[in-house]
Amino acid sequence: MTTRFLVVLDADSTLIRNEVIELIADEAGRGSEVAAATEAAMRGETDFATSLRSRVQALAGVPTRAFDRVLSRxxxxxxxxxxxxxxxxxxxxxxxxxxxxxxxLDSLAPTLGVDVWR
Ligand SMILES: [Mg+2]
Structure with missing residues (x-):
């Protein structure tokens, strides 16, 4: 059957209520710091690219097994x-x-009825 139309959604704070980067930062004990930086970027107070780099740097050292805990939250x-x-x-x-x-997203999307994700 031909797909008649496509509905496209954002993931963080749209498909899900969370910001995944903040949940991962929690695993590094830096969740509130990263949340504050995300909010400042969303308000346009900081350059987005610079803010994103600093937030991702805050995730350094979090083991990949933390993704299971993040997924459960x-x-x-x-x-x-x-x-x-x-x-x-x-x-x-x-x-x-x-x-x-x-x-x-690779684990989550199929459980929510999402057909394609990138
Ligand atoms: Mg979003």
Whole structure:
């Protein structure tokens, strides 16, 4: 069957209620610092690229096994499964685009009815 339309969502604070970078930073004991930096960047108070680099540097040393704990803390946005089901019922597909962490999205997206993610 041909896909009739595509609905595309952001991941962090859209598909899910969390900011994954903040959950990973929690694993390094730097969650509140990274959350404050994210909020300042979203308010336009800091240059986004510089802010992103400093936030990612705060993740240094977090072991990859931490992704399991991060994944367990993800809260899907209420209604997201109903949204993807309704899109499918009408012949559409759901995509997610993210500049975040595929280590999380690769496990999460299929459980929420997402058809394609990058
Ligand atoms: Mg977002």
């Amino acid at each position: 993800i809260e899907p946005t209420p209604g997201v499964r109903e949204l993807t089901a309704a899109v499918h019922e009408r012949g559409g597909a759901v995509g997610v685009v993210s500049g975040g962490f595929h280590e999380i």
